Amino acid sequence: xxxxxxxxxxxxxxxxxxxxxxxxxxxxxxxxxxxxxxxxxxxxxxxxxxxxxxxxxxxxxxxxxxxxxxxxxxxxxxxxxxxxxxxxxxxxxxxxxxxxxxxxxxxxxxxxxxxxxxxxxxxxxxxxxxxxxxxxxxxxxxxxxxxxxxxxxxxxxxxxxxxxxxxxxxxxxxxxxxxxxxxxxxxxxxxxxxxxxxxxxxxxxxxxxxxxxxxxxxxxxxxxxxxxxxxxxxxxxxxxxxxxxxxxxxxxxxxxxxxxxxxxxxxxxxxxx
DNA sequence: ACCACAACCTGGCCGC
DNA sequence: TGCGGCCAGGTTGTGG
Numbered sequence: 001x002x003x004x005x006x007x008x009x010x011x012x013x014x015x016x017x018x019x020x021x022x023x024x025x026x027x028x029x030x031x032x033x034x035x036x037x038x039x040x041x042x043x044x045x046x047x048x049x050x051x052x053x054x055x056x057x058x059x060x061x062x063x064x065x066x067x068x069x070x071x072x073x074x075x076x077x078x079x080x081x082x083x084x085x086x087x088x089x090x091x092x093x094x095x096x097x098x099x100x101x102x103x104x105x106x107x108x109x110x111x112x113x114x115x116x117x118x119x120x121x122x123x124x125x126x127x128x129x130x131x132x133x134x135x136x137x138x139x140x141x142x143x144x145x146x147x148x149x150x151x152x153x154x155x156x157x158x159x160x161x162x163x164x165x166x167x168x169x170x171x172x173x174x175x176x177x178x179x180x181x182x183x184x185x186x187x188x189x190x191x192x193x194x195x196x197x198x199x200x201x202x203x204x205x206x207x208x209x210x211x212x213x214x215x216x217x218x219x220x221x222x223x224x225x226x227x228x229x230x231x232x233x234x235x236x237x238x239x240x241x242x243x244x245x246x247x248x249x250x251x252x253x254x255x256x257x258x259x260x261x262x263x264x265x266x267x268x269x270x271x272x273x
Numbered sequence: 274a275c276c277a278c279a280a281c282c283t284g285g286c287c288g289c
Numbered sequence: 290t291g292c293g294g295c296c297a298g299g300t301t302g303t304g305g
Contacts, residue, residue: 003298032281059299076299078283093283112282114299153275162300169298216298238298258276261296 002075004059004134004167004207006215006229010081011056013224017083017104018063022050025099033095033108035116042119045069046098058130058166062123072118072126073108079115082107082224130166134203135211139165141200148188148196155191155199156184157258168203171216171238174263176202178237184262185255186273209234237263 002010026043028034034042045067053064061081063071073081083104090097091109096117098106108115118126131147132139147164148155158164159173168176177184179202182195191199210216215229223229236246241254245265255262 006298074299076281077297110282111284112297112299114281116300151274157276160299171298259278260299 002059002079002215003169003172003210004056005172005210005213005231006223007059007061007075007167008056008211009214009223009229010075011054011061014061014081014083015054017224018051018054018100018106020050020052021104022101023047023098024101027097027099028095030095030113032113033110033115033117035118037119042117045119046071057123057127057133058162059169060127060130062127069119069121070123072120072123074116074118075110076112076114076116078111080107080109080224082109082226129163131161131163132165134165134167134207139200141197144200145193145196148191151188153188154185154257155182155188156260156262158188159203160258160260165203167207170260170262171235172203172206172210174238175206175236178202178265178269179205181268183269183271183273184257184264185271190273237265239263 023046026046028039028043031039049065049067051063052066055062055064059074061073065071083106086103086105088105093111094107094109096108100106120126132143144165148158151158156173156177159168159176174184176199180195180198182191182199210231213229213231213234214223214227216231217228237252240252240263242251244250245252245268248265248267250265250267252263253266
């Protein structure tokens, strides 16, 4: 679910609540939540450490700990994180609680149980294969061009590949392709230089717009503050099948691409590739 | 390196 | 009301 703008929104909301907090107790209610190390070791290592920083890489949240280890969380489709007071009740689908030295408690909730926790000394063991951060200053069109050069997969599939660029998911891939006026089924390696440049620019624009709206709240994703994201009201094509294209009025079309729902404007995004 | 598909999970929605 | 089928913002693994 959450893509880069949603994860970044979560991070920003958590920073003031968690920075410098010491972890006093950890409760895991569903052990497969912990990808590595073994759940007992995970708990043992986490207790007693302090959170020195909270970062994001792609769709991963990274808690830097004063022990030198890193606690990483991937929310996948339905993961949610929020902080409550100790007496607060536990909501359904809550799989872990992490108690803090100021009386706050981090709740991890995840209806579909796809999300995972990791505790590692070297974060690259988890995020090492991710592509560049699309909002970083040094991400250039040439980098995107290089990573899709010669690839015969469709451009949408390549945008969902986190090694090409980190943080895009199904919503923002479709939105970026619309802004760039590129048909999602175009062969990635056959994009022209101008198209790649437009796509690079469109990705940044869509992510910045979504970030400003604090992400999309489609169904289960709600940021920690419970102030819902508002980008879903600004979507141009995603889940708008049959509705008029905001640019030309042509009805938005829907297709399946590598198993994922895909939306596009057949007029603005011609399949001429 | 590609694709299709299944798996991992639960719940909402739609049609019958 | 109930049931089957399909859908969902993600990732990983298998087999062809």
